[in-house]
Amino acid sequence: MCTVCGCGEGESRIEGQATDHSHDHDHDHPHTHDHPHSHDHDHAHTHNHDGDHHHYGHGPAHAHAPGMSQTRMVQIEQDILGKNNEYAQANRKLFGSRGMLTLNLVSSPGSGKTSLLTRTLSDLKQELSLAVIEGDQETSNDAERIRATGVSAIQINTGKGCHLDAHQIGHAVEQLNPQQRSVLFIENVGNLVCPAAFDLGEASKVAILSITEGEDKPIKYPDMFHAADLLLLNKIDLLPYLNFDIDQCIEYARRVNPGIQILQVSATTGAGMQDWYEWIRLARQTRLIGYKPQQATAASTPAR
Amino acid sequence: MHEMSLCEGILQVIEAESARQGFNKVKTVWLEIGDLSGVEIESMRFCYDAVTRNSLAQGSSLNIINLPGQAWCMQCSKAVNVKQRFDECPDCGSYQLQVTSGDEMRIKELEVE
Numbered sequence: 001m002c003t004v005c006g007c008g009e010g011e012s013r014i015e016g017q018a019t020d021h022s023h024d025h026d027h028d029h030p031h032t033h034d035h036p037h038s039h040d041h042d043h044a045h046t047h048n049h050d051g052d053h054h055h056y057g058h059g060p061a062h063a064h065a066p067g068m069s070q071t072r073m074v075q076i077e078q079d080i081l082g083k084n085n086e087y088a089q090a091n092r093k094l095f096g097s098r099g100m101l102t103l104n105l106v107s108s109p110g111s112g113k114t115s116l117l118t119r120t121l122s123d124l125k126q127e128l129s130l131a132v133i134e135g136d137q138e139t140s141n142d143a144e145r146i147r148a149t150g151v152s153a154i155q156i157n158t159g160k161g162c163h164l165d166a167h168q169i170g171h172a173v174e175q176l177n178p179q180q181r182s183v184l185f186i187e188n189v190g191n192l193v194c195p196a197a198f199d200l201g202e203a204s205k206v207a208i209l210s211i212t213e214g215e216d217k218p219i220k221y222p223d224m225f226h227a228a229d230l231l232l233l234n235k236i237d238l239l240p241y242l243n244f245d246i247d248q249c250i251e252y253a254r255r256v257n258p259g260i261q262i263l264q265v266s267a268t269t270g271a272g273m274q275d276w277y278e279w280i281r282l283a284r285q286t287r288l289i290g291y292k293p294q295q296a297t298a299a300s301t302p303a304r
Numbered sequence: 305m306h307e308m309s310l311c312e313g314i315l316q317v318i319e320a321e322s323a324r325q326g327f328n329k330v331k332t333v334w335l336e337i338g339d340l341s342g343v344e345i346e347s348m349r350f351c352y353d354a355v356t357r358n359s360l361a362q363g364s365s366l367n368i369i370n371l372p373g374q375a376w377c378m379q380c381s382k383a384v385n386v387k388q389r390f391d392e393c394p395d396c397g398s399y400q401l402q403v404t405s406g407d408e409m410r411i412k413e414l415e416v417e
Binding site for chain 2: 071074076078079081082083218223226251252254255256258259
């Protein structure tokens with residue numbers, strides 16, 4: 001799946017299970033995702049028509065190749081990341097059909113993402129239905145930390161990969177089967193580059209930047225901060241001990257993304273966390289506008 | 305970014321299209337690459353040759369159509385050209401810009417036989 005960063009296709013595992021539909025394909029096989037597989041078909045049909053225009057079957061001889069009888073022009077008009085985007089659209093549709101809010105948490109390694117998430121889950125689990133997809137290169141340590149809070153979690157190990165892709169998320173959601181009106185957190189692999197390019201079908205990307213990192217991170221990794229709707233400045237309790245210029249950091253973040261919202265939080269002391277919870281509540285409310293609940297039976301089976 | 309794997313993605317699309325549209329050889333590929341996509345063009349060309357070796361696109365030429373980065377300046381209320389995401393407005397110096405185009409990475413069309 002990964003066409004951006006050279007992640008090995010077929011390397012990823014969801015809770016130890018390979019994601020390549022248990023076919024014994026060589027890992028380098030380029031068509032891993034083209035198996036006659038029901039969800040593949042749905043995607044292609046639903047999304048090729050209303051999204052990009054594919055002019056298949058147009059006859060030979062486009063203007064570029066006059067007089068070349070053997071050759072013909074083929075219109076492709078496909079995004080290089082088009083396949084991922086198709087899977088992302090299918091995920092988005094599923095999330096919409098269940099009235100779910102899905103947040104894609106992105107940051108560098110060590111920003112305190114998992115600590116922030118476990119505190120959030122502990123504080124909100126009585127109030128909201130929650131679920132988590134954890135992405136890491138190896139180990140299920142993070143999913144175990146999440147499960148210790150009592151919230152259901154599923155671990156995706158990306159193997160050589162440096163980000164989660166929409167196809168992995170589709171399978172993880174099938175297995176996790178989140179409830180209607182729930183909030184799904186996807187904790188992406190710690191990396192400020194590649195996850196920016198991969199839509200997972202989420203409502204928003206939430207970037208987490210800890211103040212033990214440099215204040216110029218937003219302009220060093222502009223694509224990620226551009227893609228995020230919310231920036232959480234974490235570890236704010238350490239401010240007295242650091243030379244971190246918060247105003248400068250905020251100014252840099254607004255340069256790459258004038259619309260980004262910024263909250264200062266500390267997952268350790270709890271400072272600012274109420275603001276973050278309020279953001280989640282309101283984001284969830286917007287997802288529920290116009291939402292028509294499915295029948296009770298439909299909730300237990302994936303809508304694809 | 306990671307041009308080698310972008311080229312692998314291009315080859316995947318080409319191979320899928322060859323099965324669907326019935327062609328065996330690709331002579332030319334046109335890509336649209338935006339200034340803000342993070343793609344290094346020279347690196348892309350180098351990788352393309354390596355990736356397409358021994359494939360149906362071996363020896364094909366790669367044409368890259370460059371698309372400029374554009375943004376909407378909220379202060380000037382007009383579209384301006386930018387080279388990077390955190391560029392200031394070339395006219396008023398404001399950073400209140402919303403990028404509107406330039407992050408494209410698309411395979412536009414192929415010349416095949």
